[in-house]
Amino acid sequence: MAGVGAIQDLKFRVSYGLTGNQDISDFQYLARAESRDYVFGNTVAPGVAPSSFANPNLQWEAQKQFDAGVDFSLLGGRVNVTADYYVKTSDELLLNVELPGAAGASPTILFNLGEVQNRGFEFDIRTQNLTGAFRWSTDFNFSTLENRITSLGTNPGGGRNEYLGRGFFIAGQITKTVEGRPISAFWVFEADGIYQNFEEIAAMNRDGSTYQEGLQPGDIRFKDQDGNGILDDKDRIFAGSPFPNLFGGLNNTFEYKGFSLNVFASFSSGNKIYNSGRANASRDAYWNMDNAFMNAWRPGNTDTDVPRLASGGSHERNTRPSTRFLEDGSFIRIRNINLSYNLPAGFSQRLLLQAARVYVSATNALTFTRYTGYDPEVNSLSGNPQNQGVDLIGYPLPRVLTLGVTATF
Amino acid sequence: MKRSYQYLLALLLASAVSCQKLIEPQPQGLLAADVFFSDGRGALAGVNGAYSTLLQTGAYKEALWRLGDITSDDTDGGDGQLEDFSYDENSGIVSDIWNTHYRGIYRCNYLISRIPQITFTATDPVPPGRLLGEAKFLRGLFYFNLVRIFGGVPLITRRITQPAEAAVARASAEAVYAQIEQDLLDAVEGLDPVTRYRAGGEGYELGRASRGAAQALLARVYLTRQDWARAAQYAGEVINSGHYRLAPNYAENFTAGRGAENIDESVFEIQFSNASEAVAAYTTSYMTVPETGAITSGGYGNNYPTDNTNPPDTRAVNGGGLVQAYEEGDRRKAVSISNYDGKVNRFLANKYFNTVDIFRRSAANYPVIRYSDVLLMYAEAVNELSGPTPAAYEAVNRVRRRAFGLPPDSPSERDLPPGLTQAQFRERVYQERRVELAFEGHRWFDLVRTGRAIDVMIAQGRNNITQNKLLFPIPAGERIKNELLEQNPGYN
Numbered sequence: 001m002a003g004v005g006a007i008q009d010l011k012f013r014v015s016y017g018l019t020g021n022q023d024i025s026d027f028q029y030l031a032r033a034e035s036r037d038y039v040f041g042n043t044v045a046p047g048v049a050p051s052s053f054a055n056p057n058l059q060w061e062a063q064k065q066f067d068a069g070v071d072f073s074l075l076g077g078r079v080n081v082t083a084d085y086y087v088k089t090s091d092e093l094l095l096n097v098e099l100p101g102a103a104g105a106s107p108t109i110l111f112n113l114g115e116v117q118n119r120g121f122e123f124d125i126r127t128q129n130l131t132g133a134f135r136w137s138t139d140f141n142f143s144t145l146e147n148r149i150t151s152l153g154t155n156p157g158g159g160r161n162e163y164l165g166r167g168f169f170i171a172g173q174i175t176k177t178v179e180g181r182p183i184s185a186f187w188v189f190e191a192d193g194i195y196q197n198f199e200e201i202a203a204m205n206r207d208g209s210t211y212q213e214g215l216q217p218g219d220i221r222f223k224d225q226d227g228n229g230i231l232d233d234k235d236r237i238f239a240g241s242p243f244p245n246l247f248g249g250l251n252n253t254f255e256y257k258g259f260s261l262n263v264f265a266s267f268s269s270g271n272k273i274y275n276s277g278r279a280n281a282s283r284d285a286y287w288n289m290d291n292a293f294m295n296a297w298r299p300g301n302t303d304t305d306v307p308r309l310a311s312g313g314s315h316e317r318n319t320r321p322s323t324r325f326l327e328d329g330s331f332i333r334i335r336n337i338n339l340s341y342n343l344p345a346g347f348s349q350r351l352l353l354q355a356a357r358v359y360v361s362a363t364n365a366l367t368f369t370r371y372t373g374y375d376p377e378v379n380s381l382s383g384n385p386q387n388q389g390v391d392l393i394g395y396p397l398p399r400v401l402t403l404g405v406t407a408t409f
Numbered sequence: 410m411k412r413s414y415q416y417l418l419a420l421l422l423a424s425a426v427s428c429q430k431l432i433e434p435q436p437q438g439l440l441a442a443d444v445f446f447s448d449g450r451g452a453l454a455g456v457n458g459a460y461s462t463l464l465q466t467g468a469y470k471e472a473l474w475r476l477g478d479i480t481s482d483d484t485d486g487g488d489g490q491l492e493d494f495s496y497d498e499n500s501g502i503v504s505d506i507w508n509t510h511y512r513g514i515y516r517c518n519y520l521i522s523r524i525p526q527i528t529f530t531a532t533d534p535v536p537p538g539r540l541l542g543e544a545k546f547l548r549g550l551f552y553f554n555l556v557r558i559f560g561g562v563p564l565i566t567r568r569i570t571q572p573a574e575a576a577v578a579r580a581s582a583e584a585v586y587a588q589i590e591q592d593l594l595d596a597v598e599g600l601d602p603v604t605r606y607r608a609g610g611e612g613y614e615l616g617r618a619s620r621g622a623a624q625a626l627l628a629r630v631y632l633t634r635q636d637w638a639r640a641a642q643y644a645g646e647v648i649n650s651g652h653y654r655l656a657p658n659y660a661e662n663f664t665a666g667r668g669a670e671n672i673d674e675s676v677f678e679i680q681f682s683n684a685s686e687a688v689a690a691y692t693t694s695y696m697t698v699p700e701t702g703a704i705t706s707g708g709y710g711n712n713y714p715t716d717n718t719n720p721p722d723t724r725a726v727n728g729g730g731l732v733q734a735y736e737e738g739d740r741r742k743a744v745s746i747s748n749y750d751g752k753v754n755r756f757l758a759n760k761y762f763n764t765v766d767i768f769r770r771s772a773a774n775y776p777v778i779r780y781s782d783v784l785l786m787y788a789e790a791v792n793e794l795s796g797p798t799p800a801a802y803e804a805v806n807r808v809r810r811r812a813f814g815l816p817p818d819s820p821s822e823r824d825l826p827p828g829l830t831q832a833q834f835r836e837r838v839y840q841e842r843r844v845e846l847a848f849e850g851h852r853w854f855d856l857v858r859t860g861r862a863i864d865v866m867i868a869q870g871r872n873n874i875t876q877n878k879l880l881f882p883i884p885a886g887e888r889i890k891n892e893l894l895e896q897n898p899g900y901n
Contacts (some may be wrong), residue, residue, distance in 0.1 A: 019830075039681060039682040042772055044688055100575045104514055
């Protein structure tokens with residue numbers, strides 16, 4: 001920059017844009033019919049039944065994005081920084097609204113309603129740390145994210161809309177999508193230790209009500225949030241978000257003579273994951289069980305956080321959606337380590353090659369996380385945004401080691 | 410300049426012509442309801458689609474046979490909440506029944522509003538009046554099940570197009586019954602006698618609702634409402650039509666898909682087929698176990714009869730077991746229950762048994778109304794109206810003679826003793842209904858409509874029954890989606 005030697009480049013940016021999204025199945029605006037057969041005698045009789053309401057007012061989702069940023073570079077171009085603040089509002093969201101059962105047609109209908117806001121900061125810092133014979137450059141980027149639903153509209157019955165998401169095999173809701181919170185916020189019971197004796201169980205009752213049927217010492221205590229002596233959905237709390245509030249990557253490249261080493265890592269933190277896999281392995285004994293149950297509560301082994309072994313109803317109770325299976329989903333993952341060597345020109349020419357390169361690379365080399373499931377990058381969408389952050393136990397990412405040669409003739 | 414102006418004009422004209430097709434393509438690979446239901450054949454397929462609701466788990470595939478029998482003193486096994494009256498607003502069975510029946514009602518409403526708008530031609534297999542009759546019969550049946558189970562429910566009789574129209578409050582039970590009555594009376598007018606369906610033909614398949622079915626269902630509705638005169642009238646019309654007769658062997662009614670279905674004793678039965686699970690019955694699988702030799706259809710032993718001598722698990726039965734309800738020599742016992750030559754340690758339901766159909770793919774039709782039921786309804790109604798008349802006696806005696814393998818037309822030693830009082834005759838009819846219609850989903854509804862449910866269940870040892878349990882709770886999920894729905898007493 002003229003006049004300021006220290007800063008090579010300084011640029012301020014502001015942008016605003018509008019895009020649309022209409023990525024839903026075709027013909028959702030039409031009233032559709034489906035094949036529904038009956039039988040007469042033992043012969044199947046083809047039948048057709050109307051299956052969904054029409055919504056002629058269906059339109060695009062609109063996304064408005066506002067972005068303000070600054071780019072600058074310092075130290076003769078050795079440090080380049082890009083910083084942005086963004087606010088992205090999605091409007092006229094295409095959401096499935098649940099219809100009352102009395103409507104009789106498909107249980108949901110697609111409406112435009114609802115507004116979601118994503119906002120945060122993004123930083124990208126690229127530096128050339130060493131520029132001699134041994135070169136080292138770094139690219140570090142990170143973003144913050146706050147996801148919040150600003151409006152969900154009202155349902156035909158007049159109530160505020162809310163959506164419940166569930167896990168897999170486990171009965172009961174795990175997430176709740178409501179105004180003022182992130183999409184698919186975790187909405188679970190709070191696990192609060194283990195009942196050691198019947199006195200502790202009786203202490204939960206009020207005015208002759210029974211807090212939970214059939215409790216015994218060794219069962220999990222769920223906190224009575226409203227203190228009314230009955231355990232029901234009013235005792236659920238919002239216990240976290242499936243969205244990380246900080247994520248990013250770090251890419252380091254080292255070069256010396258013909259060698260080149262590239263290490264790329266990414267990280268993510270602030271999100272929680274509901275470990276459906278561990279929850280499923282904590283159910284009744286006719287399923288395979290988590291080996292944590294070697295340490296189950298027993299009269300001689302009471303200092304544990306694993307509940308007693310039981311079958312039938314008790315286990316269903318102890319595995320109800322709760323903070324017991326809600327884990328921190330933060331991780332650092334070394335995604336790629338790539339070491340390559342370009343053979344010197346003289347050497348490769350003796351092999352009758354124009355150029356040759358040898359390399360070894362490891363993909364998904366290392367993951368540091370406290371999450372006990374297979375993979376903290378859960379792939380849980382299954383097409384339903386209300387189920388984010390619920391680990392549907394996808395196949396874990398393998399670690400891959402590749403050795404190779406690239407030869408140019 | 411002039412040239413480019415011409416090109417531009419040409420381009421504009423060209424695009425104006427073909428825009429429509431690009432912007433509004435016709436759906437391919439899926440059915441647009443308004444396009445499909447616009448001729449006679451579409452309407453017939455629509456009526457078949459309405460019948461199809463009967464095959465779902467929330468209707469006769471599963472929920473209704475469970476609720477009708479397991480809740481009562483007749484059977485246990487397969488639904489702990491029904492057995493010990495711990496069902497609540499979160500129970501799966503209530504939301505399944507609710508959603509399935511309203512799905513059927515929606516389909517019927519759609520047809521009833523759409524059919525008058527369709528132009529029928531001479532090549533259409535079935536005239537509109539007949540199709541409307543079927544839709545109204547089905548709608549009456551759906552609402553009848555709903556009102557008996559839940560009490561008053563949202564009464565929706567028009568085709569809804571806006572979701573907001575479905576968020577209505579519950580109508581009174583009286584209003585729902587009035588609608589059912591009207592629908593079934595219209596069905597009686599619109600449907601053909603069963604003889605027309607026995608002759609067959611496209612759109613006249615045996616198994617469809619017939620005039621006799623509508624009359625018999627109407628009789629049952631009136632009996633439930635304790636309108637004895639009308640119950641006797643409509644049951645009498647079915648009897649006097651001469652179209653139905655008792656099969657010589659009780660077993661002929663229950664071939665579980667192996668023999669003749671829709672026989673002359675059948676007034677209305679749900680048609681199942683083993684072609685696919687979607688159209689198949691679950692009765693065979695769920696009510697039997699592999700030890701019976703039904704290797705391919707054996708399942709969970711649900712819906713087993715209560716038994717005084719073999720209190721199963723911790724459910725001690727203080728008498729009143731179904732196994733003991735059969736008299737000596739009653740051939741219905743072996744048809745209805747069996748312990749398979751001692752291979753099983755308790756009696757199981759036998760009416761839907763076969764060893765051939767694979768699991769959850771049974772062809773066993775489920776009886777909704779049989780002619781013997783009509784006879785018993787007639788006897789009960791006449792007795793309530795004017796005490797046991799000879800006609801009432803004869804109706805019950807015919808059922809009994811058939812049950813003991815005796816000729817139907819001549820008096821026998823199994824006939825009811827003459828000179829019974831009204832109260833005694835009433836008890837005999839209730840008892841006869843129990844053994845004649847066991848495992849057909851009647852018992853719970855019979856106990857409730859005659860005011861005996863609480864006494865009978867407590868006598869059997871089910872002490873958790875309370876007055877409010879005679880009605881099932883409105884599903885919790887529905888009350889969240891529609892805040893106008895009030896809950897039945899005793900539930901959240």
